[in-house]
Amino acid sequence: MATATRTVDEYILSHIDAEGDYLHALWRDTQLRLSYGQMASGHLQGRVLKMLVEMAKPLKVLELGTYSGYATLCMAEGLREGAELHTFEIFDENEDFLRQWFGGSPYRDRIHLHIGDALQLVPQMWERWDFAYIDADKREYVAYYEMLLPLMRPGGFIVADNTLWYGHVLENPRESDMQTRGVQAFNDLVAADSRVEKVILPLRDGLTIIRVL
Numbered sequence: 001m002a003t004a005t006r007t008v009d010e011y012i013l014s015h016i017d018a019e020g021d022y023l024h025a026l027w028r029d030t031q032l033r034l035s036y037g038q039m040a041s042g043h044l045q046g047r048v049l050k051m052l053v054e055m056a057k058p059l060k061v062l063e064l065g066t067y068s069g070y071a072t073l074c075m076a077e078g079l080r081e082g083a084e085l086h087t088f089e090i091f092d093e094n095e096d097f098l099r100q101w102f103g104g105s106p107y108r109d110r111i112h113l114h115i116g117d118a119l120q121l122v123p124q125m126w127e128r129w130d131f132a133y134i135d136a137d138k139r140e141y142v143a144y145y146e147m148l149l150p151l152m153r154p155g156g157f158i159v160a161d162n163t164l165w166y167g168h169v170l171e172n173p174r175e176s177d178m179q180t181r182g183v184q185a186f187n188d189l190v191a192a193d194s195r196v197e198k199v200i201l202p203l204r205d206g207l208t209i210i211r212v213l
Contacts, residue, residue, distance in 0.1 A: 012044060019043040023073060026101050030068040033097060039067050041135075041161075045204055046074035049133065049159070052209070053078030056157050058130030063087035064118045064144055065136030069098050075133065076107035085111050086125070088118035090136070119143055128153050135161040138179040141186035149195065152212045158196075163187055164206025 019027075023046060031037035041049065053061065053075045059082065066072055066089035076085050089098065092115050102111050114121060119140065130153050134144050141160065148158055163169070168180040169187060176184070190198050190210060197211040 009044075016044065017047050019046070022105065023070065026068065026070055026073065029097075029101070030070065034068055034094070037068075041071040041074065042204075045161075045207070046070060048203065048207070050074045050078040052157070052159060053131060056131050058156070059083045060127060060129050060131075061085040062122065062127075062129045062132040062148070064122075064132070064134045065089065066098060066113065067094065067135070069101050071133065071135065072102070072111060073105055073107060075131075076105070076110045079107070079110050083110065086114060086127075087111065088114045088116065088121065088136075090115075090117055119147060122147060122151070127151065130156045132156070132158045133161070134158065137182075138162060138165065139182040141182050142189055145186060145189065149212065154212060156212045158210040158212065160186065160190075160208040160210070162205050163200055163208040164202065166205045169206075 027040060027042065030040045049071055057080055061075055061079065061083065063072055063075065063085060066087045072085065072087045079085060089095070095113070095115050098113055102108050102113060118136065129148070129151055132148050132152065134141065136144065145158070152158065163183060163186070165180055165183045168176060169184050171180060173181050173184055187208070190196065190208065195213055197213065199209050201207045201209065
């Protein structure tokens with residue numbers, strides 16, 4: 001089964017748009033220089049995020065959890081003229097890495113990097129968002145959602161990563177770790193929320209797409 005899965009993954013990657021040399025170099029540098037390199041979005045998810053942004057046509061995009069900036073650059077690639085992306089990374093040790101890769105990108109003028117706690121900083125911006133991507137501390141997913149929803153324009157999209165959490169969402173919450181419980185609570189909250197439409201895609205370890213009504 002593992003061999004078949006790898007073969008299907010390779011087939012998919014060979015039948016979608018190419019990753020691009022710059023993104024591939026960023027992926028490699030992420031594996032070499034940062035801890036937990038598997039957290040980078042990667043080729044398939046990156047192309048999905050770019051296409052979602054192109055379809056939504058947002059002017060204001062918010063990203064919670066920059067990590068190495070792979071998803072950031074993919075979303076920035078999909079932005080139309082005049083649109084901008086604000087990305088928040090809580091770990092300041094990643095700042096030099098991020099500014100290097102953002103600075104060398106043709107999309108650098110679309111990206112605004114913020115270092116700090118998004119739960120504190122985003123409400124202070126007094127912005128309305130058309131598209132938001134959540135890929136940060138799983139323990140805070142409910143707090144991110146509750147912060148974001150009043151700040152989203154009607155018809156806007158929230159996309160949340162890791163919402164299947166490698167299958168751990170099936171565990172008994174009383175026996176799960178705090179990150180798993182955070183994702184489970186987020187999924188339950190969104191599922192019951194009549195203010196939004198929602199669907200979970202089994203891409204990597206789960207990608208939830210939420211449309212604000």
